[in-house]
Amino acid sequence: MKPQVKTIIQNTLDWYDRHGRELPWRTKGAAHADPYKVWLSEIMLQQTTVPAVKPYFEKFTEKYPTVHDLANASSEDIMRDWAGLGYYSRARNLHACAKQVSAAGGKFPRDKAALMALPGIGDYTAGAIAAIAFGQQASVIDGNIERVLSRVYAIETPLPASKPEIKDVAQVIYHSNANTRPHDLPQAFMDLATAICTPKNPRCVICPINKQCVAFKLGIQNELPKRAKKAERPxxxxxxxxxxxxxxxxxxxxxxxxxxxxxxxxxxxxxxxxxxxxxxxxxxxxxxxxxxxxxxxxxxxxxxxxxxxxxxxxxxxxxxxxxxxxxxxxxxxxxxxxxxxxxxxxxxxxxxxx
Ligand code: SF4
Missing domain, CATH: 3.90.79.10 (Nucleoside Triphosphate Pyrophosphohydrolase)
Incomplete structure (x- = not known):
């Protein structure tokens, strides 16, 4: 059985229209979410959950409504406002990035390579901004999307060695002609992963793409994705x-x-x-x-x-x-x-x- 890309995209987006989350940084269905809000939320969401990010996002957008406000803030204020969210290098890079974007007129670049040249923006975040804020067909793969794709395509190689394989299937999906809503598709996959294709006991019976899912067909969805054993923390x-x-x-x-x-x-x-x-x-x-x-x-x-x-x-x-x-x-x-x-x-x- 080969998963049908068009059906995966269509069914996931239909499900997203009915069940997708309302989030303060999200403009569901609109092609042009505010790049500043998308960037800010994506930096905050790195290694951090949505419930933990929400109050910080609201505080930052209220206190610093534009990238210029953030650029002009003192680093002490930004570090203090970020306190408790963890991974503090993100806050330092956030400020450095805001300064660069503000100095260049306040507009984030649309191009993934130009986005990646900014402080704190790696491959994933650049893809997310390019897709969600600018509607480009960029591959967006976080840990949640990795899980969904590993299962749909029954990728049995353990993570992280399976990443190139996952990247290949993601590339086919995101760059397909059927992906007519590039700004919504990554968010639809993320919501599907959070609500349906959960790490334990995925709710396959009500999953909108269960007929395309090879792992479900084989009954191995709970075994995927496999992971190489992590070394113990020093x-x-x-x-x-x-x-x-x-x-x-x-x-x-x-x-x-x-x-x-x-x-x-x-x-x-x-x-x-x-x-x-x-x-x-x-x-x-x-x-x-x-x-x-x-x-x-x-x-x-x-x-x-x-x-x-x-x-x-x-x-x-x-x-x-x-x-x-x-x-x-x-x-x-x-x-x-x-x-x-x-x-x-x-x-x-x-x-x-x-
Ligand atoms: S059928 Fe199950 S394992 Fe497959 S994508 Fe849906 S929820 Fe995930």
Whole structure:
């Protein structure tokens, strides 16, 4: 059995017209979605789920309604507004890209190669912008679309080795004459993957392309896509320091612009490695609890030190905890100390005044 490209496209788009999601960056059925909104949403959606992105997208489009507004914002504001969304190099590239597009007049290029020359825009994002914002027949393949295509074409080679095979079938679909709605098709596949062709127990019986799906026909849909075993994440350790002043403000630094969490507001920490050395000038008592945080490339265990001295060392400053704009790892530490301080206060007897 050979899947019929025309039927796959037609049935997927018909299903999308009836069941596709309403999303704040989406203009369903219209050929011209706003390239700025498409770009912004696609950068935010890299490695991040739709529910997590929605409030950030709304905040950014309200605060920075055009690419010029974003370009003219300070990097501190952008990092603070991005805090909690993770993968912070995206925020730095977002700002750099906005500056370039703004300086060139504010229009995003339509061409995939020109889009890929902009900071933070790789093959996938360039394809998505070219297709969704400019209606071009570009291949758009994310992890969800990989899953659908692996199943429809019963590709049994494990990922990532199967990527070229998936790319070939995607190329045939996206560049087919039957693809008369290039701006809708990638979004239709994404929604189908999220609602019907789910990672576990896909809902094949109600799937609009089940008659074209080889994996369903063979009864192997739950086994696909296969994946090569991932190597275990390396483990690193470190110290993180919690120091507050008389007003209850917390000591922070602005992290170096390059590297992990670059440019973000952070708590003072040691290096993160197998054998971290305590940070000079910071001493105090270690808490019994440690904090674990998983980054893409390693797993971090932080020993938390409550610092006793009260003067801010050079290069650090005190800020209100609510205004710190911490990335997730430091939010965890901050929550721990706020909870532990509240528990301590509740144990202190209240002085009777009358
Ligand atoms: S039939 Fe099942 S496995 Fe095939 S595309 Fe539809 S939901 Fe996915």
């Amino acid at each position: 483990k690193r350790k470190g110290f993180v320091y919690w120091m507050t002043d008389a007003k209850g403000r917390v000591l922070v630094e602005t992290r170096a612009p390059k590297g992990l969490l670059g440019g973000m507001t952070g708590l003072p920490t040691s290096d993160w490695n197998d054998d971290p050395q305590a940070l000079n000038g910071f001493s105090g008592d270690a808490e019994k609890t440690t904090i674990k945080h998983v980054f893409t490339h390693f797993e971090l265990t932080l020993t938390m030190i409550r610092v006793k001295t009260k003067a801010a060392p050079e290069g650090y400053r005190f800020v209100d905890i609510e205004d710190a704009g911490f990335p997730s790892v430091f939010k965890k530490v901050s929550k721990y100390f706020q909870r532990s301080n509240a528990a301590f206060r509740s144990k202190v007897p209240v002085k009777q005044t009358r």
